[in-house]
Amino acid sequence: MNNVTLDLRQAIINRVQANSVQELTSVIEDSIGADERALPGLGVLFEMIWQQSSQPEQHRMVEALHEQLHHGDNPSAPTP
Numbered sequence: 001m002n003n004v005t006l007d008l009r010q011a012i013i014n015r016v017q018a019n020s021v022q023e024l025t026s027v028i029e030d031s032i033g034a035d036e037r038a039l040p041g042l043g044v045l046f047e048m049i050w051q052q053s054s055q056p057e058q059h060r061m062v063e064a065l066h067e068q069l070h071h072g073d074n075p076s077a078p079t080p
Contacts (some may be wrong), residue, residue, distance in 0.1 A: 012044040 016027055028045065031038035050058060 008040060009044050009047075013048075015041075018047070060080045 016024060022031050027076065028042070050061070053061070
C-alpha cells in the first residue's frame with residue numbers, strides 16, 4: 001500500500017511539475033468542486049504547500065479552514 005501511495009504522489013507531482021503559475025492556478029480552480037477523483041491531487045498539492053509553510057502560515061490556513069467549517073458558506077457545516 002505504501003508504494004501505491006508514493007507512486008500516486010509522484011505521479012501527481014510529475015503531472016504538474018512543469019506547469020506555469022497560471023497553469024497551476026487552473027489545475028486548482030478546475031479541481032475544486034469537480035469530481036472526487038481530483039481530491040487526491042489537491043491533497044498532494046496541499047501537502048507540498050503545508051510542508052513549505054512557516055508555522056504562522058500553517059496556523060492561518062487552519063484558522064481559515066476552521067472558519068469555513070463553522071461559519072462559512074459550507075452547507076454541511078454544523079450549526080452552533
